[in-house]
Amino acid sequence: MKRTTTFGSRARVVVATMAAVGLAAGCANPQGLGSGGGEASSEMPTRTELVIPYSEGGGTDTWARFLAPYLEKHIEGNPAFTPKNVPGGESITGSNQFVQSGGTDGSQVLVTSGTTYFQALLGRSEVQFDFTTMRPLMLNGTGGVIYASPSTGLRSAKDLANPEKPLTYGGISATGLDLTMLQAFDVLGTKLDATFGFEGRGPARLAFERGEVNVDYQTTSAYLTQVKPLVDAGKAVPLMSFGMSKDGKIVRDPNVPDLPTVEEVYRQLHGKAPSGEAYEAYRAFLIPGYVYQKGLWANEGTPEKIVQSYWDAVDKISKDPKFASSSEDVLGGYPLYSGKEAEQELQEAFRIKPEVREYTLDMLKKSYDVTLDGN
Numbered sequence: 001m002k003r004t005t006t007f008g009s010r011a012r013v014v015v016a017t018m019a020a021v022g023l024a025a026g027c028a029n030p031q032g033l034g035s036g037g038g039e040a041s042s043e044m045p046t047r048t049e050l051v052i053p054y055s056e057g058g059g060t061d062t063w064a065r066f067l068a069p070y071l072e073k074h075i076e077g078n079p080a081f082t083p084k085n086v087p088g089g090e091s092i093t094g095s096n097q098f099v100q101s102g103g104t105d106g107s108q109v110l111v112t113s114g115t116t117y118f119q120a121l122l123g124r125s126e127v128q129f130d131f132t133t134m135r136p137l138m139l140n141g142t143g144g145v146i147y148a149s150p151s152t153g154l155r156s157a158k159d160l161a162n163p164e165k166p167l168t169y170g171g172i173s174a175t176g177l178d179l180t181m182l183q184a185f186d187v188l189g190t191k192l193d194a195t196f197g198f199e200g201r202g203p204a205r206l207a208f209e210r211g212e213v214n215v216d217y218q219t220t221s222a223y224l225t226q227v228k229p230l231v232d233a234g235k236a237v238p239l240m241s242f243g244m245s246k247d248g249k250i251v252r253d254p255n256v257p258d259l260p261t262v263e264e265v266y267r268q269l270h271g272k273a274p275s276g277e278a279y280e281a282y283r284a285f286l287i288p289g290y291v292y293q294k295g296l297w298a299n300e301g302t303p304e305k306i307v308q309s310y311w312d313a314v315d316k317i318s319k320d321p322k323f324a325s326s327s328e329d330v331l332g333g334y335p336l337y338s339g340k341e342a343e344q345e346l347q348e349a350f351r352i353k354p355e356v357r358e359y360t361l362d363m364l365k366k367s368y369d370v371t372l373d374g375n
Helices: 059-074 092-101 114-121 157-161 178-188 201-209 220-232 262-270 277-291 304-318 321-326 339-350 354-368
Strands: 047-052 080-085 108-112 135-140 144-148 168-171 193-196 215-219 237-241 244-246 249-251 294-298 336-338
Touching: 047 059, 047 092, 059 080, 059 108, 059 294, 059 304, 092 108, 092 114, 114 277, 114 339, 135 304, 135 339, 144 178, 144 220, 157 237, 157 262, 168 178, 168 201, 168 215, 178 193, 178 262, 178 277, 178 354, 201 215, 201 220, 215 220, 220 237, 237 262, 244 277, 277 339, 277 354, 294 304, 304 321, 304 336, 304 339, 336 339
Parallel strands: 047 080, 047 108, 168 193
Antiparallel strands: 108 294, 135 294, 135 336, 144 215, 144 237, 244 249
16 A cells, blocks of 8 residues: 655655765764863853743643753752743754854753654754764653554554554654654564654544544553553554663563563564664664653753753752652653763764664655655
């Protein structure tokens, strides 16, 4: 069956020009994610802007605004944090503006989400930011659950070996967070017919409930609140989760411990552990896209003392009783990480192998009719 990709008006479009953006090994900082720089004695500014490259009211904006008062309370010097939304270009517009004019004195920090990371990993020519040299300050992950309609004949993930009906999916953008869903099915070797252009995961879920598509995924928190009642009513069949990272391995999501990971399902279907370019690509995008999906970043050259102030604040924020009691809805039950804790995995992910990127672009083109200009 022909897979179609539709953005907005549901007409096929060619996504913006693809070019190298300095994420190859030759442009990477050999010392790791940023070299620090600046004077060790540099102080935190009294006011910091949270540059949010997304519109107001979305998940990333909500995350940043929720976090702001805890940053003010627990970062040394108690600076004031104010949001500044700069949406556009799948978060490229505001992120580019930050690296161009955000400075290195801590007066601005960039708020990111998985979509921001994906634009860099895909090598979008418009991208001017390089996460191999920027400084990760604070990060928060999320999980995802894939489920199907009983009308597909699927009763568990094992049935993906031979689905009774074509599997149809509704997404927002093939180059956004939906990409991990597409990559998961690519790893498993299961065909998925996808249509894009939905305004969010909520509208896509409603399309699933109306029977317009028969496979969907939601973040774990949305799954538990919005989809689990459908499962209990026999209207949805949970298949697998994206899992979480632990000691460099993907393990079951602690919020849905009964669901196998994509890796476990692959073993069920093929009798061996996943490997090869499809799996390398899936992992390369999964780590920044979900395990460390939301983040605060500083430009390369930001003084080490300022970076360390954020790292030190993570434990204080996590232990704040008010934060602990009110963060579950926004953080989805997943912990905050310091950039120091996450930088090794992020370094490996953002230094994506050229052949893995090319494999991903080729998969999008062949399977979903999505073409980055020049590919």
